[in-house]
Amino acid sequence: MKYTLKENGYVDLVIVGGGPAGMSAAVAAYDAGLRDILILERDNSLGGILRQCIHNGFGLHRFGEELTGPEYAYRYEKMVREREIPFMCDTMVMGIDKDRNLTAQNSEYGIFTLKCGAIILAMGCRERPRGALNIAGHRPAGIFTAGTAQKFVNMKGYMPGSEVVILGSGDIGLIMARRMTLEGAKVKAVCELMPYSGGLARNIEQCLNDFDIPLYLSTTVVEIHGKERVTGVTVAEVDENRRPKPETKRYIPCDTLLLSCGLIPENELSVGAGISLDRVTNGAVVDGDRETSIPGVFACGNVLHVHDLVDYVSEESVIAGRAAVRFIRGERGEEISLTLKTDGKIRYTVPQRITRVEDTTVYFRVADVYRDKAIVVRAGGAVLIKKKKQKLAPGEMETVKLTAKMLGEVKGSEIMLSLEDA
Amino acid sequence: MERQLTCIVCPRGCSLRVTLDADGKPAKIEGNACPRGETYAIAECTAPMRTVTSTVKCEDGTVIPVKTDRAIPKGLVFEAMKIINATVAPSGAKVGDVLVREILGTEASIVVTGKKP
Numbered sequence: 001m002k003y004t005l006k007e008n009g010y011v012d013l014v015i016v017g018g019g020p021a022g023m024s025a026a027v028a029a030y031d032a033g034l035r036d037i038l039i040l041e042r043d044n045s046l047g048g049i050l051r052q053c054i055h056n057g058f059g060l061h062r063f064g065e066e067l068t069g070p071e072y073a074y075r076y077e078k079m080v081r082e083r084e085i086p087f088m089c090d091t092m093v094m095g096i097d098k099d100r101n102l103t104a105q106n107s108e109y110g111i112f113t114l115k116c117g118a119i120i121l122a123m124g125c126r127e128r129p130r131g132a133l134n135i136a137g138h139r140p141a142g143i144f145t146a147g148t149a150q151k152f153v154n155m156k157g158y159m160p161g162s163e164v165v166i167l168g169s170g171d172i173g174l175i176m177a178r179r180m181t182l183e184g185a186k187v188k189a190v191c192e193l194m195p196y197s198g199g200l201a202r203n204i205e206q207c208l209n210d211f212d213i214p215l216y217l218s219t220t221v222v223e224i225h226g227k228e229r230v231t232g233v234t235v236a237e238v239d240e241n242r243r244p245k246p247e248t249k250r251y252i253p254c255d256t257l258l259l260s261c262g263l264i265p266e267n268e269l270s271v272g273a274g275i276s277l278d279r280v281t282n283g284a285v286v287d288g289d290r291e292t293s294i295p296g297v298f299a300c301g302n303v304l305h306v307h308d309l310v311d312y313v314s315e316e317s318v319i320a321g322r323a324a325v326r327f328i329r330g331e332r333g334e335e336i337s338l339t340l341k342t343d344g345k346i347r348y349t350v351p352q353r354i355t356r357v358e359d360t361t362v363y364f365r366v367a368d369v370y371r372d373k374a375i376v377v378r379a380g381g382a383v384l385i386k387k388k389k390q391k392l393a394p395g396e397m398e399t400v401k402l403t404a405k406m407l408g409e410v411k412g413s414e415i416m417l418s419l420e421d422a
Numbered sequence: 423m424e425r426q427l428t429c430i431v432c433p434r435g436c437s438l439r440v441t442l443d444a445d446g447k448p449a450k451i452e453g454n455a456c457p458r459g460e461t462y463a464i465a466e467c468t469a470p471m472r473t474v475t476s477t478v479k480c481e482d483g484t485v486i487p488v489k490t491d492r493a494i495p496k497g498l499v500f501e502a503m504k505i506i507n508a509t510v511a512p513s514g515a516k517v518g519d520v521l522v523r524e525i526l527g528t529e530a531s532i533v534v535t536g537k538k539p
Contacts, residue, residue: 051536054487055475060432068475070487070536074517154477155539157485182476182503201435205428206472210496309433 003038003086005109012036012117012328014102016093016269019048021301022122023076024314028321029120030083034328038114039080039087040104046080046087047073048124049147050310052154055175057202061311072310096273098294118296118324121270121284122317125263125302127172133261137224140231146172146260153179161256165233166190167221169197169204170395171308173260178207180258187211188252191219191235193242196369198262198395200308220244221257230255263306273297280348281305287353288360289323289332290316296327305350305363308397312363338379338410343418345370347394354415360402366392366419374422375400380411388422427466429459438463470496475535476506478521482513484538488521490530498526506532 013029015022018041026039045051050058053069060066063075080087091106100116127145144152144160150172152158162185166173169192177187190208195218197204208215216235222244223234232253236244265283267275276285276293283304284292290300300320301313326332338354340362349364370392377385377400384406392398400417423446427438434455440463441450448467451460465471471493477485488511494502505525515521515534522532 045537045539047537051539054477054489054535056473056489057433066473068487068489068535071517074536154487155485157477157479157483182474182499200433201428201437202430202433205435206430209428210472 001081001084001086003088005112005114008115009113010115010117011038013038013120013324014114014116014118015039015120015122016096016102017041017048017122017124017301017303018043018046018087018089019122019124019301020050020073020076020310020313021124021303021317022048022120023073023080024317025120025122025298025300025321025324026085026087027076027079027083028318029325030085032322032325034325036117037085039085040091040093041087041089042092044089046077046089052147052151053175054154055179058310061309062314069310076314093269096269096297098274100294100296116296117328118298120317120320120324121267121292121297121299121303122301122320123266123269123303125265125306127259128262128264130259133167133259135221135224138227140224140226140229142226142230142256143224144256144258146170146176146258149176149256149258150179153183159183159185160258161185161230161254163188163254164256164258165221165235165252165254166258166260168192168260168262169199169215170260170262171199171203173258174199174203174207176258176260177213178211181211181213185256187213188254189213189235190215191221192217193220193238193261194218196393196395198260200395222249224257225251230257233257263302265303265306267303270299270303275299278305278348278352281350283350285352286350287355288319288351288358289326289356290320290351291323291327291332291355296324298324298327305348308395312397316363336407336410337413338407339414341414341416343416345373345419346375346417349417354402354407357408358404360407362400362402362417364398364400364417365394365396366398367394369393370419372422373419376418376420377402377415378418379406379415382411384410384415392419425467427463429454429462431458431462432456440467442467472496472499474499474502474506476503478506478509478511478532480511480513480515480538484513486511486515486534486538487536488532489535490525491520491533492528492530494526494528494530498528501526502530 050069050073
């Protein structure tokens with residue numbers, strides 16, 4: 001629904017970003033009884049990155065069926081429209097301050113300021129670009145992040161090239177290996193710096209193995225050739241310290257290099273507002289309600305930490321949406337103050353803090369590939385949870401569920417998550 | 423004989439170990455966390471199936487996302503792409519619209535999955 005700015009600029013809840021996280025948070029806030037909600041979206045339509053993720057595999061948890069990205073987004077857009085939740089597209093948020101004043105601009109209102117009862121940050125993430133990878137060579141045409149290539153192919157109808165090498169085996173890179181192949185390109189290699197893939201096992205199977213595309217682990221691109229257009233890349237194997245081994249250098253002719261080397265939560269607004277960030281996730285430090293270090297400012301989805309599955313983004317955003325409503329109504333208060341710590345083998349947790357005694361799912365990632373380990377949760381000398389896992393990998397997010405009963409009985413102020421021999 | 427597969431039914435991606443009998447038919451399936459894994463393993467060893475997702479061009483020059491509304495034999499994927507790339511959607515195509523019915527003698531149709539960009 002179209003939104004008309006109020007004279008005093010006040011809105012109960014402003015959601016920054018109209019992708020899966022923002023839409024899910026908006027629907028949850030509406031269903032919790034809030035009506036004065038506004039979604040601000042930078043692009044020309046709701047849906048976020050799902051609009052270009054035309055492959056299937058979304059929604060198995062959330063809807064119990066397999067959907068494509070646009071279908072998943074469309075379901076949420078329908079929920080937003082049915083509830084007549086207002087949104088503004090083509091609107092860029094420029095800044096947020098600690099008193100929840102938000103400055104944005106669009107062509108209709110110019111620059112305008114909103115006073116927000118609460119804010120939910122749902123800006124998603126962006127891809128690590130070439131500049132962050134330190135690859136030698138010129139700057140010819142033909143180097144794209146996998147997501148940029150995805151936008152060209154799936155939304156603009158352009159093919160970025162015909163002979164492709166992909167650096168990085170994140171899911172978007174794998175998906176694009178298949179997509180480019182289906183559209184007639186030759187994908188010559190997928191190179192992964194690490195000794196394991198960063199993507200889901202099913203994507204290795206259905207995107208690479210189905211098309212006989214080779215995946216070279218512990219291998220990276222050391223030089224990009226070509227001046228006007230990419231003419232090839234030199235790849236090399238790396239040692240255990242990830243340093244290229246010169247004797248393994250080989251040249252692969254190609255006209256296109258796609259980069260799928262990690263995603264970074266897009267937190268410029270959070271930094272500007274002075275929100276504390278977690279150095280591992282690159283997202284905000286939050287409590288179980290996804291509230292950041294600024295009261296009334298919440299974060300959810302890929303801006304908080306990069307998820308593997310949109311279903312979990314939706315789930316997390318419901319938590320933030322409901323909590324924002326409680327904040328606006330003055331119903332929030334800290335019951336406890338627990339900090340979650342990890343042992344290094346577990347790299348991070350979200351949330352990082354727990355402030356309420358209620359069932360809380362803790363999401364985390366491990367630092368390496370591990371086999372036959374147990375996830376152990378301890379507090380005040382007692383073991384709360386011990387969960388055996390045959391295999392853990394950094395590319396697959398794990399969870400443990402802390403019950404209200406466990407949290408109510410914790411002695412001390414810390415909960416420790418560690419990975420131990422099973 | 424044995425075959426190692428990765429189940430693609432859900433993001434869990436179970437490692438499946440399939441023991442084949444003398445006729446090459448799956449006799450024993452291990453490693454699946456749910457019954458769908460068994461169904462997948464049998465299909466993968468006898469008649470593998472894939473859903474195809476792609477885009478078609480619209481009359482107005484934009485592109486719109488589509489999929490086969492059910493899986494088709496894996497061997498027909500590139501044939502299906504030829505049909506998809508030869509299809510032109512009306513400018514007013516909406517989510518759920520069927521563009522081509524029963525392609526390549528299968529029961530699968532090409533349906534629109536998203537809005538125009």
